[in-house]
Amino acid sequence: MKKVKEILGIMAIVLIILTVFSCKDTKKSDDQKNDGQMEMNNNSMNHSGGENMEMSQQDMQNNEMKEGDQKTSKATAVLNKYLELKNALVADNTETAATAGKSLFDAFAQFDNSNITETQKQEVTEIIDDALEHAEHISENSGKMEHQREHFEILSKDIEDLIAIVGTDRKLYKTFCPMYNEGKGGIWLSETKEIKNPYFGSKMMTCGEIQEEIQ
Template sequence: MKHIIVSIIILTAVISCKQSPNKNSEVKIQNSTSISETKTLPSNDSAVSAEPVIAPDKKTETVKTETQPQNFSIEPIVKDYLALKNALVADNDKGAANAGKKLLSTLKNVDVKSIPSSKQKEYQEIADNIKENAEHIGDNAGKIDHQREHLASLSKDVSDLIALFGSSQKLYQDHCPMYNDGKGAVWISETKDIKNPYYGNQMLNCGSVKKEF
C-alpha cells in the first residue's frame, strides 16, 4: 500500500513538472505578442500625427496677395504749376498761358491705373478741377487778371494734391491777405522767399508762409 502511494506521488510530481514548462512558454508567447503589439503602436501614432503637417492652402493665400502700384508721382504736375506761377510773378501772361497748356497736357497723360486704388477717386476730383483752371489760363493770354483768378483756384487744388500724395521737393504754401477784395488767396512756392503771383511787381513781397510740405 505504501508503495502504491509513493508511486502516485512520484507520478504526480513528474506530470506537474512536464506541464509547467508549457505554461511558462505560453506566458512567454503572450508576453512577446503583447510586446510586438506595443512596438507597432508608435508607428501608427506617428502616421496619425504626421497628417496635419501638410498645409497646401497657405501657398494659394500667398499667391493671391495684391500689391498696390508704387510708380505714380505728382512731381511733373507740380513742376508745370510752378512754371505757371513764376510766369505770373513776372507779369508774363504769355508764359503763363504756355505753362497752362503744358500742365493740361501733363494731366491728360497721367495713367490713373498707376495711382493706388484707395486714392484714385480723390485724385480724379482734384485733377478735373486743375484741368479746368489750366485750360482757362492757357486760353487767356493777354488777360492776366483772368489768369490770376484761376490761379487762386488752381493753387488750392495743387495744395490738396500735395497733401494727398506728398512731395519729395520742399514746398511752401504762401498766403496773400489782400487778393480778391481782402478775402485772400494761397499759392505754392518752391522757395521760402515771398514772391506774389497775384500782384507781380506791383506788390511782389505781399504775403507770408502759412504751411510747409
Template sequence: MKNIFSSFTIIALTGLTLFSCKEASNKNTDQHTEHTAAASETQAPQPSEQSSANLPAEPINEKETKTPVKEEIKSFSISPIIKDYLELKNALTTDNDKAAASAGKKLLATIKNTDMKSIPANKHKEYMDIADDAKENAEHIGDNVGKIDHQREHMAPLSQDMADLIALFGTTQKLYRDYCPMFNDGKGAVWISESKSIKNPYYGSKMLTCGSVKKEY
C-alpha cells in the same frame, strides 16, 4: 571469476556509452546555442537603423517649399503735378504769359495722365473733384496767351486746388503756402511756393513781394 570479468566489461562499456551520449548531447547543445546567437546577430537591427526607424518623419516646412511672391504695390504721388504748377507759378511772377500758357498745358496733360489705379480707394472721389477743377483752370491758363490778367484769375482757384491736394496726399518736398490779401478786390488768394521768399504771381513786377507765408509743409 569469468563472470566478474564479464560484469566489469559490461559496466565499462555502459559507462563509455553514457559518456559518449552525454558528450554528443553537449555538442548538440553548444551547436544549437551558437546557431541561435548567430541568427540573433543577423536579425537584430543595427543601433543606427533601429533609432532611425523609430524616429518620426521630419515635417515639411511649408514656408521653405513655397516661393514668396512679391506684390507690386503702387504708391501715388502728386510730385509731378506740383512740379508743373510751380513752373506755371514762376512764369506769372515774371509776367511771362507765354511761359505760363505752356506750363498750363503741361500741367493739364500731367493731370489727365494720372494713373487712377494708383490712387487709394478711400481718396479716389475727393481726388477726382479736385483734379476736375484743376484741369479746367489749367486749360484756361494754357489757352489764353496774351491775357495774363485772365490767367491770374484762374491761378487763384488752381492754387487752392494744389493746397487741397497737399492736404490730401502730403508732400515729400519742402513747400510753403503763401497769401496775398489784396488780390481779387481784397478777397485775397493763396499760392504754393518752393521758396520761403515772397514772389507774388498775382501782381508780378508790380508788387512782387506783396504777401506772407501762412504755412510750411
C-alpha cells in the same frame, strides 16, 4: 491541440514584443524628430534672428522707398508744372504761363489714380476735373494775364487739396497775398521761403506771408 496553443502562445508573445518595440521605436523616432526640430528651431532662431531683423529693416526701407516713390510719382509732374506756371506769373510772362498751363493740363490728365482708397479716388477725380478746366483756360489765354491769374488762384487751392490727399515730394510754402482779388486775398504754393508774388509780379513782388509749411 497542445501545439496549436503553443503556437498561439508564441505568436502572442511575439506580438507583444513587436508592439512594445514598435512603440519604443515610434517614441524614439518621435523624440528624435522633436530633438531635431528643437535644434532646427534654435538654429533658425539663433541665426535667422539676425537675418529676420535685417530682412525687416530692409523691408521697412523698401516700404519707405516705395511710399516715397509713389508720392513722388503721383504729385511730382503736377507740382513741377504748377511751379513753372507760378514762376511764369511771378515773372509777368503770360506766354510762358500759357505753355506751363498746357503742360499742367497734361500732367493732370495723366495723373496716376491707383493705390489710393475709393473715397480718395473720388476726391482726387473731382479736384482734377476742376483743375483741368483752370489749366486749360490758362493755356488758352496767353496775353490775358489777369484772367490767367484768376484761374491760377483756384488752381492753387486744387493743388493744396490734392497734396493733402496724395502727399508732396518736396517742401512747399503755402503763401497768402491779402491784397489779391480786391482784398479778398489768394493763396499760392511756393518752393521757396522767399516771397515772390505770382498775383502782382513786379508790381508788388514781396507782398504776402507764409501761412504754412507743407511737406
